[in-house]
Amino acid sequence: MADIVYAVVSLGIMGTMLRNWPNSEGYWRHTDVWAYVLIALVYLPLAVRRRAPLTVFVSTAACTLCYVTLAYYHVVVVCGLGLAFYTVAVQCPRRVAARCAAASLLVLLWGTRLAEPGIGPLSVVFVTVTVAVLWVTGDRSRRLAERGERLAVLTEQLRLEQEEKEQRAVMAERMSIARELHDVIAHHVSAISVQTGLAGYVFTSDPRTARTALETIAGSAHEAMAEMRRMLVVLRERPERAQEEEEEEGAGDHTAAPGLGRLDQLARRVEAAGVSVDVRITGVPFALPPGVDLCVYRVIQEALTNVMKHAPAASASVSVHFDEAAVRVRVTDDGQEAIPVGTIAGPAGHGLIGMRERAGIYGGTVTAGPGPRGGFEVALTVPLPPAR
Structure with missing residues (x-):
């Protein structure tokens, strides 16, 4: 217009x-x-x-x-x-x-x-300067417009990259939550399932054993709730307030993050489900970084959970070795039949995937497969920083 x-x-x-x-x-x-x-x-x-x-x-x-x-x-x-x-x-x-x-x-x-x-030469100078000025100003305007377009394109690219980063961050957070939920739910539900079957089987013939199984069920359920509550503390917008609410509810020591310090408790719970567990710690134990400590605990927990699922009559062995370069874990069982690699994690393969994802976060590796003497073996190696 x-x-x-x-x-x-x-x-x-x-x-x-x-x-x-x-x-x-x-x-x-x-x-x-x-x-x-x-x-x-x-x-x-x-x-x-x-x-x-x-x-x-x-x-x-x-x-x-x-x-x-x-x-x-x-x-x-x-x-x-x-x-x-x-x-x-x-x-x-x-x-x-x-x-x-x-x-x-x-x-x-x-x-x-x-x-x-009398003004001919002046007219020549005038038209020459006019054309030059129009050319220079027009060319500069064109370059500014091109720069504006490139800036708009760059801005759009940065926006898309930022959205992609946010989506990756959300996906990583979802995967982290999924791993935690799988590790907590799978282990405790497996223990509760085994103990429920045992209690039902001996309910009339051996009341004492049935009572012990029910106590184990109660303990597993309580610990599962405590770990779920701890996860909610992390996910809430105001974790300090959530922590105060938990303390008021009497969560006590159960709200502490799992780690190798609770390995004996984990072994007793698995033994209560009928799987004998031998825990061996070699090297010179030292405090691991919190993330590595949780990673090692969760891998051991998942491996023992799968022993309860697939080889309930077997005996399991947990070996944790500390050295300056890495912490090495090996969980083996003497089941008559090796657990297929595809079943260690259930239908979707979440357990083994979760193990490897956890270890990968800290530069570690996980291997799982039939043991050299039968049964099944899970091995974890997590390197430690030199300035530990």
């Missing part, structure tokens, strides 16, 4: 100048209908100059050339050709703009022959 208004207003102004400009000396050709037609052909196409800059420039330059060749008053067409060339410099490549600059300069220099006596 602005270009249309400019074209119409400019045509009116230049037509008025052409009609009223004095020509008593006869320097220019007398104004006739063709002069107004050519002026209209110079200015009216400027209404669409942004849509077809090169076409409008060629048309305007051709009409301007005809106008000055016919020796009409030349000043009134300079603005039209200048704006058409400026549009080309803004929107077209530099090589095209250079050619249009040369064409504009030649047309305007041809028109300077019509200048009044």
Whole structure:
């Protein structure tokens, strides 16, 4: 709309100048209908100059050339050709703009022959400087626009990368929560399932054993609830308030994060389910970083859970070795049949995947498969930083 208004207003102004400009000396050709037609052909196409800059420039330059060749008053067409060339410099490549600059300069220099006596050289300087200024300003505007487009593209790329990072962070957090839920639920539910079957089997024949099984079920359920409560503390927006609520509820020591310090308790719970567990710690024990400590505990817990599931009559052995470079864990059982690798984690393979993901976070590795003497073996190695 602005270009249309400019074209119409400019045509009116230049037509008025052409009609009223004095020509008593006869320097220019007398104004006739063709002069107004050519002026209209110079200015009216400027209404669409942004849509077809090169076409409008060629048309305007051709009409301007005809106008000055016919020796009409030349000043009134300079603005039209200048704006058409400026549009080309803004929107077209530099090589095209250079050619249009040369064409504009030649047309305007041809028109300077019509200048009044005494100002011819000044007219040459004026049109030369005008074309140069239009070229420089148009080229700079074009480069600024290109930079703005590149900046917009870069901004969009950064936004997409940020969204992708946020999505990866959310996915990583979900995977972490899923691992914790799997490790907590799978172990305790397995223990409860085994003890429930035992209690039901000996309920009438051996009440004492049944009572012991029920106590084990209660302990497993209580510990599962405590660990679930600890996870909620981490996930809540205000963990300090959640911790205070837990303390008021009497969670006590059960809210502490699991680690190797609770390995004996884990072994007793598994033994209560009917699986004998032999725990051996070699090397010089030392306090592991909290994350590594939890990782080692969860891998041992998952391995023993799978022994309860798939080899309930077997005996298990847990070996934890400390050295300066790494902590090494080996969980084996003497089951008559080796546990298939695909079943260690259930139908979806979550257990083994969770083990490897946990170990991978700290640069460790997990291997699982049939043991050299039968049964099944899970091995974990987690390197430790030199500045432990």
